[in-house]
Amino acid sequence: MNASIPPIRREMVEQARDYINQLTKPPGSLGRLEEVAAALSGMTGELLPRVTPPGVLVFAADHGVAEEGVSAYPAEVTAQMVYNFANGGAAINAFSRQIGALLQVIDVGVAVPIADERVIQKKVRPGTNNFAKTEAMTPSEAEQALYVGYEQAASIIEQGARTLIVGEMGIGNTTVASALLATLSEEPLERIVGKGSGIQEEMLAHKRDVIRRALLLHRPDPAKPLEWLSKIGGLEIAAMAGAMLAAAERRIPILLDGFICTVAALVARQFAVNVTDYMIAGHRSQEPGHSIALRLLEKDPLLDLGMRLGEGSGAAVAFPLLISAMAMVNEMATFASAGISTANAKGEKGR
Ligand SMILES: Cc1cc2ncn([C@H]3O[C@H](COP(=O)(O)O)[C@@H](O)[C@H]3O)c2cc1C
Numbered sequence: 001m002n003a004s005i006p007p008i009r010r011e012m013v014e015q016a017r018d019y020i021n022q023l024t025k026p027p028g029s030l031g032r033l034e035e036v037a038a039a040l041s042g043m044t045g046e047l048l049p050r051v052t053p054p055g056v057l058v059f060a061a062d063h064g065v066a067e068e069g070v071s072a073y074p075a076e077v078t079a080q081m082v083y084n085f086a087n088g089g090a091a092i093n094a095f096s097r098q099i100g101a102l103l104q105v106i107d108v109g110v111a112v113p114i115a116d117e118r119v120i121q122k123k124v125r126p127g128t129n130n131f132a133k134t135e136a137m138t139p140s141e142a143e144q145a146l147y148v149g150y151e152q153a154a155s156i157i158e159q160g161a162r163t164l165i166v167g168e169m170g171i172g173n174t175t176v177a178s179a180l181l182a183t184l185s186e187e188p189l190e191r192i193v194g195k196g197s198g199i200q201e202e203m204l205a206h207k208r209d210v211i212r213r214a215l216l217l218h219r220p221d222p223a224k225p226l227e228w229l230s231k232i233g234g235l236e237i238a239a240m241a242g243a244m245l246a247a248a249e250r251r252i253p254i255l256l257d258g259f260i261c262t263v264a265a266l267v268a269r270q271f272a273v274n275v276t277d278y279m280i281a282g283h284r285s286q287e288p289g290h291s292i293a294l295r296l297l298e299k300d301p302l303l304d305l306g307m308r309l310g311e312g313s314g315a316a317v318a319f320p321l322l323i324s325a326m327a328m329v330n331e332m333a334t335f336a337s338a339g340i341s342t343a344n345a346k347g348e349k350g351r
Pocket residue numbers: 070071072073077081168169170171172173174175195196197198199309310311
């Protein structure tokens with residue numbers, strides 16, 4: 001996948017900072033909201049960008065490695081949750097309604113046929129192979145999954161989405177994301193691998209062993225991203241990465257969710273390094289690997305609510321902060337327009 005991502009408009013970041021410093025408040029007093037507003041200006045190239053409506057893409061796929069007993073739930077839950085998304089009953093449905101999002105659910109590789117016209121059918125293959133035994137998929141399938149994501153993001157942006165949130169559903173995908181992250185990070189599996197959907201302590205050692213075995217078997221090399229993804233990746237993770245590349249190409253800000261999403265962001269970076277310039281980290285998931293992934297991505301999350309769900313839920317919950325950042329620049333008066341005295345010489349300088 002070749003993405004041509006435009007550089008951030010640094011001069012717009014500076015212009016936004018200067019303008020934010022003229023608003024009727026001590027410089028810097030709105031903290032991260034000021035940074036977010038300036039970052040959004042650099043991404044979009046606009047002093048007063050619109051961030052609504054957000055587009056939420058939830059990619060669903062199954063993972064052969066689930067047969068190793070690495071999740072607290074059976075693999076059937078992936079398909080069952082896809083119907084729940086279609087019926088509007090999942091966490092991401094509730095939060096998407098709250099923020100007025102355009103929400104699309106895409107089957108990129110659920111193991112069973114999904115009979116519901118509200119789910120977008122883009123199945124590349126019915127689940128991956130068990131990567132503890134063989135390659136998860138072919139490089140061509142990994143590329144197809146990237147394109148599914150790319151095209152879906154292009155389409156939801158075409159429909160009006162001004163911010164992209166990318167979520168996922170796939171039983172076993174914390175194992176897959178952990179394996180991918182382990183090849184990018186120096187950290188030991190003991191620090192990367194967590195309980196995912198809630199496995200017991202005893203299963204955690206087994207989950208790590210399965211990953212260790214897969215890494216020894218495949219020796220995956222992130223510098224060859226398609227091969228890397230095909231050996232130990234997942235269809236929804238590839239699609240998420242493709243979606244992020246499409247958003248960045250179009251100067252659409254990407255609000256990251258939790259562990260799986262952040263690993264997908266690291267995957268996207270293997271294809272186009274400056275894709276990360278278009279990302280804001282929404283929250284810190286409790287999954288331990290998420291903090292490691294965020295560090296690699298050099299992103300500081302907006303929220304830390306002890307969430308560990310995925311689906312895009314943490315990003316959707318963080319989205320109102322982007323609305324606040326834009327309300328600040330759009331609606332606040334300047335010192336000049338309100339006739340308020342600026343700080344004296346001893347006052348703190350803006351950043
Ligand atoms: C009912 C239910 C809803 C979910 N929504 C997201 N996930 C999350 O849990 C899964 C990853 O955890 P693991 O690797 O342990 O299987 C993914 O589908 C992720 O989106 C869910 C999990 C369950 C059980």
